Amino acid sequence: MHHLDIKGLEAAYGAVPVLSGIDLPVAKGDVIGLIGPSGSGKSTILRVLMGLIPPTAGTVTLEGNLVDYRDAAAVRRLRERVAIVFQQYNLFQNMTVLENVTVAPVKIRKRPKGEVETEARALLAKVGLGDKLDRFPDQLSGGQQQRVAIARALALKPEILLLDEVTAALDPELVSEVLDSIRLLAEDGMTMLIVSHEMGFIREVSSRVAFLDRGRIIEMDDARTIFDAPREERTRSFVSKILRH
């Protein structure tokens, strides 16, 4: 059974269609790299998955169960299993690092504070912030803040993590520390969908890469095929432009 199975997914902003016939089967532990030109629909796929934009057609199945995006309770349950981290990390500025990571599990999930804090400390240590627990976000670098955002998402114990350009707003020297954290998650077997312009990273970490153009998956294959020997001309053209930078 697929961990996540997307079939025939379509979405639109108003009357403008932005996703057409997206088929994306995702196995447990898969790391799917989503690449493609600006405006091709990468973020929209993640937004639809999270229930932030209603699909206009198609189905999403999570471990064999169809997700009903019209049902608010079903969307809430989905968000307990699938987490997203955006480019803008949106930390709570008035809370410490530790509080940022513990607030949702304690206040929303009603889990015991002591237990949540123990887990949060371990997560923050894992992303290299074990010594920054009592800092406030504005006392951290962008890369450190983004790692807090990743730890915050992980504190909800998601089965699937969606990452949308999480390094795009960072200074180049801060990118690698965030990528290191994501690499560790991949090694731990976390199922992930990763949108990124860091092609070297996508190539290294992805079990499969999907190339999107104009709301369609043009080609999906292992990273080596997509980057070295794509079947489709559009993929070839995109990859050759990107790799020339």
Ligand SMILES: Nc1ncnc2c1ncn2[C@@H]1O[C@H](COP(=O)(O)OP(=O)(O)OP(=O)(O)O)[C@@H](O)[C@H]1O
């Ligand atoms: N809120 C919105 N309202 C209307 N159209 C939108 C909205 N958000 C995105 N779009 C359009 O939907 C299409 C897909 O956008 P999307 O953000 O998914 O692209 P993307 O592949 O993530 O691009 P980028 O690499 O620039 O982030 C684009 O044509 C975009 O202009």
Ligand SMILES: [Mg+2]
């Ligand atoms: Mg985007």
